[in-house]
Amino acid sequence: MRPLNAPLQVIAMTFPFRGALLCALALLSFARPAFAGVDIQHWVAANGARVYFVESHVLPILDVQVDFDAGAARDPAGMSGLASMTQELLDSGAGGLDEDALAEKFSDLGARLSGVVDNDRAGLSLRTLASTREREGALALLRTVLTQPEFPATALDREKARAIAALREADTKPDQIGGKAFARALYGDHPYGRSPSVESVSAITRDDLLAHYRRHYVASRAVVSIVGDVTREQAEAIALQLAGDLPSGEPLAPIPPVTMPQARTERIAHPANQSHIFVGEPVTRRGDPDFFPLQVGNYILGGGGFVSRLTKEVREKRGYAYSVYSYFNSQREPGPFLIGLQTQRAQAADALKVVEDTLARFIAEGPTDAELKAARRNLVDGYSLRLDSNRKLLESLSTIGFYGLPLDWLGKFPERVEAVTAAQVKDAFRRRLSAEHRVKVIVAGD
Known part of the structure; x- marks a missing residue:
């Protein structure tokens, strides 16, 4: 699915569309609403999540993203690739549903689930029609993926094999070799300078995924962004729904300061x-x-x-x-x-x-x-x-x-x-x- 071969990663995965909802949502995605001004509403939910909301009724679409302080900079030394692998496997099984069942349910609703991982953050985003059935069904599935991931061993083994194969291929390409070397030369042993390797990915276990998830995917460090065809009252309910079952979480140490390199x-x-x-x-x-x-x-x-x-x-x-x-x-x-x-x-x-x-x-x-x-x-x-x-x-x-x-x-x-x-x-x-x-x-x- 996503290769762990880039020092600065912003990588997305999507589920396929199906049926009539595919046509409706795909056509709507080409429409270009005119934003005369962007009115951003912000509040902190009762569970500690920070919420940012833009109300727009131009299209009957809802877009939601939930981010956490869970990016690659939070990988422990010697375990580069853990943050990306954790995010990758959130939808591989959750709440008693395997990954095929999850994908089918999202597809039946005409919803699209995407993931993002970079040095600083990791999370999931959802695009769905704003009509009640589709919106409520898609948000319920997103909540399940965020709050009840299972990280099945078979999926972990498969994704590790894919990642290792991608890393071995990347290690033959001059642009990939140069990108990793450049990050290393700029940042040394700072988390920004580390890149996944065959050895670090091979060492990742299911217990490591669970530990990373439990430590970083918490309500107090969740940022919920909502754009689309819902009201402020509905947005408040969505934020609580998505992060309400997450633990509040313990404080994290700050990312170390960057030491400037010598020429x-x-x-x-x-x-x-x-x-x-x-x-x-x-x-x-x-x-x-x-x-x-x-x-x-x-x-x-x-x-x-x-x-x-x-x-x-x-x-x-x-x-x-x-x-x-x-x-x-x-x-x-x-x-x-x-x-x-x-x-x-x-x-x-x-x-x-x-x-x-x-x-x-x-x-x-x-x-x-x-x-x-x-x-x-x-x-x-x-x-x-x-x-x-x-x-x-x-x-x-x-x-x-x-x-x-x-x-x-x-x-x-x-x-x-x-x-x-x-x-x-x-x-x-x-x-x-x-x-x-x-x-x-x-x-x-x-």
Whole structure:
């Protein structure tokens, strides 16, 4: 089902649709409701769960996500892959129903169950029609999966075998090798630097799954995000229904702070024809005060596709790579800033020098007025695409809820982008990026 081969995982699984409800829900999913404004309601349920709700009656659909502080950073040392495997097997049997029976019941209701795991969180999301029969049936099944998972040994053995096979295959691919090495070089033994291995996955037992589930899937650390065709009163009942039977839970120790790496270059031998190059350093947390200057600046540097500086310098002027990109990945602790590209082995050194020179020049000079204006316009114009469906709105809402971002985060996004100045971009990049901490990983480089 889901390979445990990525250091930064966001992986989803879905159940199939069936019958007439398939057609209705699939057609509705293509509709694009217009969100003139996003009114986010927030409260803490009696069981301690934090609830975030957007009421929308544009479509007869309900989307719900329940997240927990149960991501890969909570894997014990030597047990990387435990968080992902626990989440993976929540629906493999629950409340006396095996996985086939669960899948059939979701399908008969026209509902879709999905899972998400990354470094910080893990959980489940549900999409269902908002009509009473379908909504109540789907929510009851979700509650069963969340509160009564059984983790059958046969399913664990099967998924371990699949994961191990995927890991062995990934260990032959230069992009996967490079991604793991990059995370390791940035974070060392910090939980963000660990990746699942054949050995760590092989060691996972059913008792380990149960222990991880009981410790982390608790009401006091549940974040319930609800978007769709229900009232506030119904949303309050849904939140209590989904997390009401979970234990309150004991406090967790915080994730360790990130120690900034020392600059280094790691070369990994591989027979591939192309070199895979990763350049970056840990930079941003969720809610970082420099978020908007860094995002606007990154659009200009390497996040804007064909209009970015890196693309112009690396691809258009010199033909070193078809694609070169950069991004900031914010997490609970500082997530990575990454520049990535693939290029012919013989020109890897030249391509890397162009990347480094382009970055250094951008940090020193900042953006031009024309670049800044275009970046702000494109980011604001693309903003509506973040909210053009209940599902996308749910993804943003769950992020706001899990990381405790301001409730006006979405509503004020355009004006905060528009307020970014060239001086702010230059200052943020100068302060937050440092050659002293910049790590370079080159797979298949000469």
